[in-house]
Amino acid sequence: MLVPALLSVLGGVLAYLAEPPRTVWWLAPIGLALLGWVLRGRRAKAGFGYGFLFGLGYLVPLLAWTGVFVGPVAWLPLSAVCALLLALACAAISVVSKLPAWPLWAALLWVAGETFRAVFPFGGFPWPKLAFGQPEGIYLPLAAVGGTPLIAFAVTLTGFGLAAFVRGLADGERTVGMLVARALAVMIPVAAAFASAPLVGTDAQAGTVTVAAVQGNVPRAGLDFNAQRRAVLDNHVRRTEQLAADVKAGRVPKPDIVIWPENSSDIDPLRNPDAYSEINQAAIDVGAPIAVGAVLVGDDGNPRNTVLLWEPGKGPVDRYTKRQLQPFGETMPMRSFFRLFTSAVDRAGNFVAGDKPVVFTMGNARVALDTCYEVAFDGVVRDSIAGSTILAVPTNNATFGRTEMTYQQLAMDRVRAVEHGRAVVVAATSGVSALVRPDGSVIEQTELFTPAALVERLPLRTATTLSDRLGATPEWVMDAAGLLALAAAVALGRRRSASPQE
Structure with missing residues (x-):
């Protein structure tokens, strides 16, 4: 278990290093490739554990700023909660990793995980979205097509596709069709990103x-x-x-x-x-x-x-x-409960949110x-x-x-x-x-x-x-497709378990 655990943490660290102020955006798909390598073929429980380790490697350094003046009482619990939520998506990814074309379903479930984390808990915390680490990268033009969910999908599909391609070689799969299919999982999102570049307009249309x-x-x-x-x-x-x-x-x-x-x-x-x-x-x-x-x-x-x-x-x-107030800063959810752990909660405000743009x-x-x-x-x-x-x-x-x-x-x-x-x-x-x-x-x-x-x-x-123009539609379509793939994988697994052994 030590090697996959270390690879999971390393994958998370690489995803963090891809974030600004650094400009090595290409480390993100490599970090996701390590995660995909580890999750491939695992049970959901193992996927959850390795996903949590990936989340710690990614989020503990990424969110260190939350504790700069209050210490680890805010930083580490926030990082751990976000890592646990990320681990749920990784457990689901492990389940679909047994399906054909698994990098596609895995990337869709990653997007679904980001959707969930953007609304739960306490109104959500979408700060650690993969898209926000790509302001310099080739994936940026995809924002004009499908927003941050499409960037996340492209980055994860590239990473998981790379993992599938390398793992296929390591497992001795040499058929041309299989290698081409796995290579396409890497090449298609990259090609789509380049194809989206002309859609990024910069002209002054109104002066x-x-x-x-x-x-x-x-x-x-x-x-x-x-x-x-x-x-x-x-x-x-x-x-x-x-x-x-x-x-x-x-x-x-x-x-x-x-x-x-x-x-x-x-x-x-x-x-x-x-x-x-x-x-x-x-x-x-x-x-x-x-x-x-x-x-x-x-x-x-x-x-x-x-x-x-x-x-x-x-x-x-x-x-x-x-309109979108910062919990534990401008507002304090469950103030009396969290005061049991630290009096710093009383620094949080009691702001009232607006209701319209x-x-x-x-x-x-x-x-x-x-x-x-x-x-x-x-x-x-x-x-x-x-x-x-x-x-x-x-x-x-x-x-x-x-x-x-x-x-x-x-x-x-x-x-x-x-x-x-x-x-x-x-x-x-x-x-x-x-x-x-x-x-x-x-x-x-x-x-x-x-x-x-x-x-x-x-x-x-x-x-x-x-x-x-599309709004949230691409995100909901990707979420639904990922969840349908998860349901299919669970049903297929139960059918196999129920089948009489030869």
């Missing part, structure tokens, strides 16, 4: 817009970020006024729209006249509407994570309230909004993009220090750019802020914990991608 993404920075990283809220607001006002001075001096072009990060004003400007005055003056000085990430307090006394559309001299004229009209741009954590959720982004010409992602990563979290999130933004055919503006309090073309390439990005303002002319696009 262009000069965008400024302002990163004001925070006094210091850590969980006491909210205690610094006045300093954070002052930093973003100051950096915006510096941008206005740079425009006046001719050092940078005048922006048409300005995007501030999530939590750039944790002081409610609708209740605090000083905050209102500061933001309003910054908007007047820069001469452009600003999307301001602000925490507002409702009539019920509970906070809302919002983005305000602030027009110069007019103040806030529209607002968007974050909002598109801001900012000059000639129609700006879709997805705040931070929301960008990980396929359906949330898909709903927000309707009627837009550009996507803004205000985010706050200051509570995760200098970890890989911000680079993982930027990878999601790049995948979303291709998936929906939109340029993406990422504005972060402390970095990394970035401007992304509709083909997923990064025009410019900031350093961590450095005040900056990125100014660039970006294309405005109205076309919907095939992925937009």
